[in-house]
Amino acid sequence: MVTQNQATSRTSSRNAVRNSVLLRDWNTPENVCSYCSADWELFLSQARACRLAGQWAYKLAQLENFDKIPEPAQQALDAAWTAAEHHRRTLLWQIHQVSDVLQPLTCPKILLKGAAYIAMDLEFAQGRLVSDMDMLVPKAFIVDAERKMLDAGWVSGKYEPYDQRYYRQWMHEIPPLFNPRRCTTLDMHHNILPETSRRSITVEPIIAAALPLRDKYTDGSSVSTGGSVSTGSSVSTGGSVSKKGKSAQKNNGVIASTDLINPSRWCVFQDVDMVIHAAVHLFQEGEISGSVRDIIDLDGLIRYHSQQTPDFWDRLFDRARQFKLDRPLYYAVYFSHEILDTPIADTGMKALRSIRPNVLTRQIMDRLVLSVLTPPQFRPSRWTVSFGRLVLYARSHYGRMPLNLLIPHLWHKTFPKDPLPVIDNDGQAMN
Amino acid sequence: MSTDNRTLGTLSNSEIARQLSTSGLRLQMGPFVFCIVSSMPDICSAIGTVYRNYPLAPSDRMADFHVQVDFPSLARRWYHPQVVFRIDDSIPYKPYPAQAAVAMMEWGLNWTVFSNAHQYLLIHAASLEKQGKSVILAGEPGSGKSTLCAAMAFQGAEKHKSREAVPWRLMTDEITIVDKSSGKILPLARPICLKNAAIDIIEQRFGNLVVGPRCYNTAKGTVAHISPSDESIRLMNQPAIPRMILFPKYDASATETQWCERSKAETMILLGRQSFNYSTLGTAAFEAMGKIIENSLTYEIRYSNLDEILLQIDAMFDDMCASDRLHENMAEAVAQKAAVVDTVTEDVENVTEDVGNVTEDVGNDNQSNEPLFACRSGLDSPQMAERDDLCLMETVQ
Numbered sequence: 001m002v003t004q005n006q007a008t009s010r011t012s013s014r015n016a017v018r019n020s021v022l023l024r025d026w027n028t029p030e031n032v033c034s035y036c037s038a039d040w041e042l043f044l045s046q047a048r049a050c051r052l053a054g055q056w057a058y059k060l061a062q063l064e065n066f067d068k069i070p071e072p073a074q075q076a077l078d079a080a081w082t083a084a085e086h087h088r089r090t091l092l093w094q095i096h097q098v099s100d101v102l103q104p105l106t107c108p109k110i111l112l113k114g115a116a117y118i119a120m121d122l123e124f125a126q127g128r129l130v131s132d133m134d135m136l137v138p139k140a141f142i143v144d145a146e147r148k149m150l151d152a153g154w155v156s157g158k159y160e161p162y163d164q165r166y167y168r169q170w171m172h173e174i175p176p177l178f179n180p181r182r183c184t185t186l187d188m189h190h191n192i193l194p195e196t197s198r199r200s201i202t203v204e205p206i207i208a209a210a211l212p213l214r215d216k217y218t219d220g221s222s223v224s225t226g227g228s229v230s231t232g233s234s235v236s237t238g239g240s241v242s243k244k245g246k247s248a249q250k251n252n253g254v255i256a257s258t259d260l261i262n263p264s265r266w267c268v269f270q271d272v273d274m275v276i277h278a279a280v281h282l283f284q285e286g287e288i289s290g291s292v293r294d295i296i297d298l299d300g301l302i303r304y305h306s307q308q309t310p311d312f313w314d315r316l317f318d319r320a321r322q323f324k325l326d327r328p329l330y331y332a333v334y335f336s337h338e339i340l341d342t343p344i345a346d347t348g349m350k351a352l353r354s355i356r357p358n359v360l361t362r363q364i365m366d367r368l369v370l371s372v373l374t375p376p377q378f379r380p381s382r383w384t385v386s387f388g389r390l391v392l393y394a395r396s397h398y399g400r401m402p403l404n405l406l407i408p409h410l411w412h413k414t415f416p417k418d419p420l421p422v423i424d425n426d427g428q429a430m431n
Numbered sequence: 432m433s434t435d436n437r438t439l440g441t442l443s444n445s446e447i448a449r450q451l452s453t454s455g456l457r458l459q460m461g462p463f464v465f466c467i468v469s470s471m472p473d474i475c476s477a478i479g480t481v482y483r484n485y486p487l488a489p490s491d492r493m494a495d496f497h498v499q500v501d502f503p504s505l506a507r508r509w510y511h512p513q514v515v516f517r518i519d520d521s522i523p524y525k526p527y528p529a530q531a532a533v534a535m536m537e538w539g540l541n542w543t544v545f546s547n548a549h550q551y552l553l554i555h556a557a558s559l560e561k562q563g564k565s566v567i568l569a570g571e572p573g574s575g576k577s578t579l580c581a582a583m584a585f586q587g588a589e590k591h592k593s594r595e596a597v598p599w600r601l602m603t604d605e606i607t608i609v610d611k612s613s614g615k616i617l618p619l620a621r622p623i624c625l626k627n628a629a630i631d632i633i634e635q636r637f638g639n640l641v642v643g644p645r646c647y648n649t650a651k652g653t654v655a656h657i658s659p660s661d662e663s664i665r666l667m668n669q670p671a672i673p674r675m676i677l678f679p680k681y682d683a684s685a686t687e688t689q690w691c692e693r694s695k696a697e698t699m700i701l702l703g704r705q706s707f708n709y710s711t712l713g714t715a716a717f718e719a720m721g722k723i724i725e726n727s728l729t730y731e732i733r734y735s736n737l738d739e740i741l742l743q744i745d746a747m748f749d750d751m752c753a754s755d756r757l758h759e760n761m762a763e764a765v766a767q768k769a770a771v772v773d774t775v776t777e778d779v780e781n782v783t784e785d786v787g788n789v790t791e792d793v794g795n796d797n798q799s800n801e802p803l804f805a806c807r808s809g810l811d812s813p814q815m816a817e818r819d820d821l822c823l824m825e826t827v828q
Contacts, residue, residue, distance in 0.1 A: 037493035041466070045497055048547070049520030072464070072493050079549040086549075086711040378497040379517045 013370040017339050022046035022375045023292070026340055029059045033068040040073045046375035047080070050292040054084025054127030084127040088118055092260040094133050094184055095119060099265045101152040102137075102145055108267045110136040110210050112189065113281065116268045117297065119213060121257050124300025128293075132176070132185040138207055139190035142174060146188065149177050157185060162412055170196045170405065192277050196405055201323045206277075209270045214263040271305035271312065272319045279332030280325060292373050298332050299340040306345065313348035317355070326355040335369060368392055440483040448475045455497065457488040461608065461619035461667050463548070465540060466494035471514065473644065474500050477533040481622050481643040481656055484664045496543050500536040502529065518543055531646035534654045537624060544606055544619070545707040551617070552609040552719045553707040558616050558673070559583050559599040562752050565616050565671035566744070567607055567727075568679055569705050575681030575734075578629040580604050582737055583744070584659060585637040601663040602671065606707070611715050614722040615670035620663055622656040630655045632737075673723045674755070675748060676702065678731040679740070688734040688743055698729040 018024065021043045025031040035043065047053035057077040060066060066074070095115065102109055111119050114130035137145050150156070157178040158164060167175040172191035179186070191203045269277055278301055282294040306312045320329040333352055336342040344352065356362065371388040439447065439458065450456040455466035456478065469475065488494065496518060502508040503515040503526045512529035515522055516539030523542045527535050545553050556569035557580035570576045584601035602618040610617055622643065625633055630653065634640060641658035658664075676698055693701070699720060703709045709716045728751060734740040 037491065040493045041497060044495075045519050070493055072495055075462075075550045076495065076547075079547060082549040082715075083711055086713065089713060376520045378519070379499055380520050380522065 013367060013374070014338060016374045017292075017370050020046065020375045022050060022052065023339065026059075026296070029056075030063055030065070032060060033063070033065050037070060040070060042378065044073060044076050045378050049376050051129045052293055052296065053077070053080030054087075054129055055124070055296065056127070057081035057084070058127035081127055084129055087129050087131075088257070090182070090184065091115060091118055091130050091133055092257055094179075094182070094186070095261045095266070098133070098135070098149075098186065099262055101148050103265065104148070105137065105141055105145055107138050107141040108207060108210055109265065110207065110267045110269065111213070112136055112269075112277065113297075116274065117300075119257050119261060119263070119266065120268060122300065122304055124296065124304065128297075132187050134187045134189065136189040136192075136203075136207070138204075142188065142190045146174050146177070149186070149188070153181070154179050154186065166409065170194055172197075192280055199324055199328075201325070205322075206269060206273045209273060210267040211270055212264065213258065213266040213268055271308060272316045275301050275305060275316060275332070276320055276323070276325055276329055279328045283328040283331040292375060295336055295339055295373065298336045299342045302333070302336060302342050302344075306343070306348075313345045313351065316348070317351040320355075327357065330355050330357070331365065331369070335373075339373065437487050438483065439478070439485050439487060442487075444475075444479055447479050448472075451475055451478070455494075457494055458482060459486045459488045459492075459667070460540075460621050461603070462551075462617055463496065463544065463619075464488040464492055464494045465543075466497045467536075468497070468499040469501055469536075471501060471529070471532050473529070473532045474536060477536075477643045477656075480641060481533075481658045483641065484658065484661050486664075486667075496547070498536075498539060498543060500532060500539065516542075527649070531649050533643055533656060534624075534646035534649050534651075537622065537656055540621065541605055548608070549708050549711050550611075552611055552709070552712055552716050554607040554609065554702060555605070555705045555707060556607045556702070557604045558602045558607045558671075560602050560616075560618070560669075560671040561597055561599055561748060563671055564674040564748075564752060564755070565602060566675040566677060566748060567616075567673055567702075567723075568677050569702055570678050570680065573681075574679060575629075576679050577604055577623065577625060578632065578681075579679050579737070579740065581623050581625060581629070581633045581657065582636065582741055584623065584663065585633070585640065586741060598660075598662070600666060601659040609673075609719050609723060610670065611712075611719045613670070614673070614719060614726070616673050617670050618663070618667045620659055620667040622658050624654055624656055626654050627652045633657070672726070674727055674751060676724065676727045676729045677744070680731065680733050681735065682733045683735050685733045685735045688732060688736060688739045690743070690747075691731045691733070693729045693731050695724050695729065698724050698727075 021035075021039050032043070043056075044053065047056050053076070057080045060069065060077060061081070063069075069077070091114070095111065099109070110116075112134035114125070114128060115133045115135065117125035118128060118130060146156075154177040156164070156174075157176040158167065164175055167173065172194045173187055173189040177186040177188060178184075191201070192206065193200050268274065275298070278294065278298050282291060282298065309315075316329070317326070320326040330352060333342070333344065333348070334356070337344055357365075368388045368391055372392060439456075442450075447456060451468060451474070452470045455468040457464055457466050467478070499517040500514060501517070503513050507513040507526070507529075513526040514529045514532040514535045515526040516524055516535050518539070523539060523546070524535065545555075554567070554569065556567050557576055558565050558567045559580065568576045568580055580601070581604070583599045584604075586599070600618075601620065601623065602616055603621065604623040605621070606619055608617040608619055609615070630642075630645065634642060643656040643658075645653055645655045647653050678693065678701060702724065703716075703720060706716065706720070709720070712719075728747075732740060732743075
């Protein structure tokens with residue numbers, strides 16, 4: 001029951017995202033050489049706002065006619081690439097340090113999200129900014145892991161007793177750990193969804209299926225160099241950024257990530273789990289802000305992994321069904337395809353159609369998500385977008401915890417006093 | 432290209448207001464073009480005065496940054512008016528009372544440069560130029576470097592009028608931009624920010640300065656912005672070689688100005704700490720910083736008398752320039768001599784070759800099997816030596 005009017009409105013908000021100067025040539029980067037200076041101004045502003053400037057810088061540095069790009073834009077791309085390389089350096093050093101601290105733990109230590117993509121040297125993540133390091137250890141080890149981190153000089157980033165309780169009782173991670181010397185943050189998870197989530201899952205099968213980082217790279221050529229997008233393996237990183245003599249490409253000292261950390265000590269999720277986690281992060285757990293970047297992640301992951309194994313699509317939807325996470329997966333694949341033309345195999349398309357929600361839900365989500373994903377025009381977005389963001393925030397929070405917990409939680413966030421008893425690690429009430 | 436070389440002063444006030452409130456006013460400041468949007472009357476009039484001599488960006492040059500300085504909302508235009516600075520998707524500073532709008536704009540523009548322009552090494556320091564060379568003034572906040580910098584910048588201009596001395600050209604009062612590959616300093620030439628008592632000191636010391644409105648009760652107290660000299664704005668695209676790094680420290684108890692040399696290693700650490708993006712640039716920053724420090728004289732100066740330190744810096748810098756010139760001249764002379772020697776060597780080689788050819792001919796005639804030996808003996812012959820001398824004489828002439 002889609003009226004003509006609704007259909008056009010959906011198409012136009014879809015086009016506002018797809019045809020934004022930031023995204024319209026994501027798959028055809030050579031087109032940017034014909035941009036006029038007004039295009040470049042908006043492009044660079046949106047790239048900075050959506051935290052994609054570094055990834056664009058990497059992409060454009062590969063172009064044959066990079067020199068055709070106006071000089072000031074080349075400079076801006078160079079600056080963005082420099083900032084991204086700093087993020088990567090900082091992250092890898094952090095991983096290196098943490099792996100030393102957690103070495104005595106016998107459990108698998110899994111890198112998540114940006115940390116994983118960068119440690120794997122995935123091509124789409126070249127130039128990606130990463131603010132925190134995310135990792136996961138099995139819940140049985142999390143107390144031990146936290147204690148080791150605290151002993152090594154990290155501090156728990158949330159002081160408020162209420163926050164402590166919020167994380168420890170309800171969340172899928174402990175309060176963020178902060179390194180006061182390097183001013184960096186580490187999010188240590190034990191699950192991919194909050195305990196209180198409506199879709200809370202047992203994470204053990206995902207942990208069991210995680211792969212050692214080393215296998216993927218040092219001799220795991222069967223995994224990493226299969227398909228046509230596989231130039232993202234560690235070998236290509238150094239060369240490709242340094243292709244030509246100018247600007248962003250000057251950084252020919254780029255070293256593969258796996259050479260900077262000890263890859264035998266770390267794991268990453270297997271392909272389908274990685275995609276599902278990214279989907280959950282964006283559409284269930286996340287707050288959909290800065291989320292164009294998350295769509296880029298999803299697109300990159302799907303393109304990469306679907307090239308590696310022929311039965312990727314079947315396994316992906318099976319896995320989502322197994323954990324009852326097909327709704328977030330649906331949105332992830334759907335929006336990634338809508339916005340970035342992510343290729344989907346026929347089997348995948350069929351499976352996708354079978355799990356789609358009803359038409360009303362789709363309409364509402366389309367409106368909200370697309371309005372939130374529209375890159376800003378030089379300035380922070382208007383109130384309609386903020387409103388959309390608020391609704392999606394509420395939605396993801398509603399998914400995180402039942403209303404009887406959510407309402408008191410929001411109350412405490414708004415009026416932060418702490419009448420509730422504080423519960424420490426062992427479940428004992430303190431003070 | 433119609434706007435080439437045009438300054439903001441050529442626009443009428445209403446035109447400035449129109450551009451600011453619509454598509455934005457495009458101003459060139461050093462290597463950057465800012466497109467500024469604002470509907471605030473205070474901003475409009477302040478830009479009209481302080482930026483009067485700044486060039487408008489050529490129409491074919493893209494703007495590096497689009498910024499907006501405005502009321503946060505319609506309500507805040509009337510009820511306890513506030514100002515907010517926006518760029519891309521971010522608001523770097525919390526809204527401020529609207530009377531400090533100009534200060535907010537200046538901080539916002541600086542913020543924009545130091546949090547984005549990682550193609551350069553950025554140091555929190557002032558720098559001034561004379562004879563193509565520059566001095567960097569670095570120091571902790573409150574060390575009096577802005578005051579010193581303003582005094583140098585305007586004293587130079589005053590003196591120049593009376594033809595007493597070569598004036599200093601202000602390159603930047605807050606963010607020193609180092610070009611990584613050339614190691615040169617690029618001017619940013621933004622207005623000088625003065626705080627509290629320094630505003631009156633500088634205003635009383637030099638007449639006819641273009642001073643923007645005072646903003647009271649900011650995080651830094653009262654601040655005002657002063658337009659740099661015309662010369663400094665006109666030459667905003669001319670880089671300079673850094674040759675001196677000074678760490679001035681205002682010390683009311685100092686009875687005389689004390690110069691204390693700082694080691695290069697110490698300077699590296701002190702200046703690294705003052706850099707906005709030292710760790711962001713990593714190795715490139717280390718190398719660029721090393722290059723400028725290696726090439727510079729480095730001192731810490733304790734002072735309480737502004738006149739004295741100004742004279743001493745002038746003298747020190749002029750001495751250095753003079754000795755640089757001496758070295759350059761000597762180097763040039765040496766290079767010329769080396770060129771002469773080169774020509775001579777070349778001649779000798781030519782001669783040797785000639786001799787070789789001759790000997791070879793002779794050798795061929797004699798059916799000799801030892802041309803090399805014959806060549807050597809050929810040089811020793813008196814005729815050859817004579818010809819050699821002649822050659823040398825000619826060249827030296």
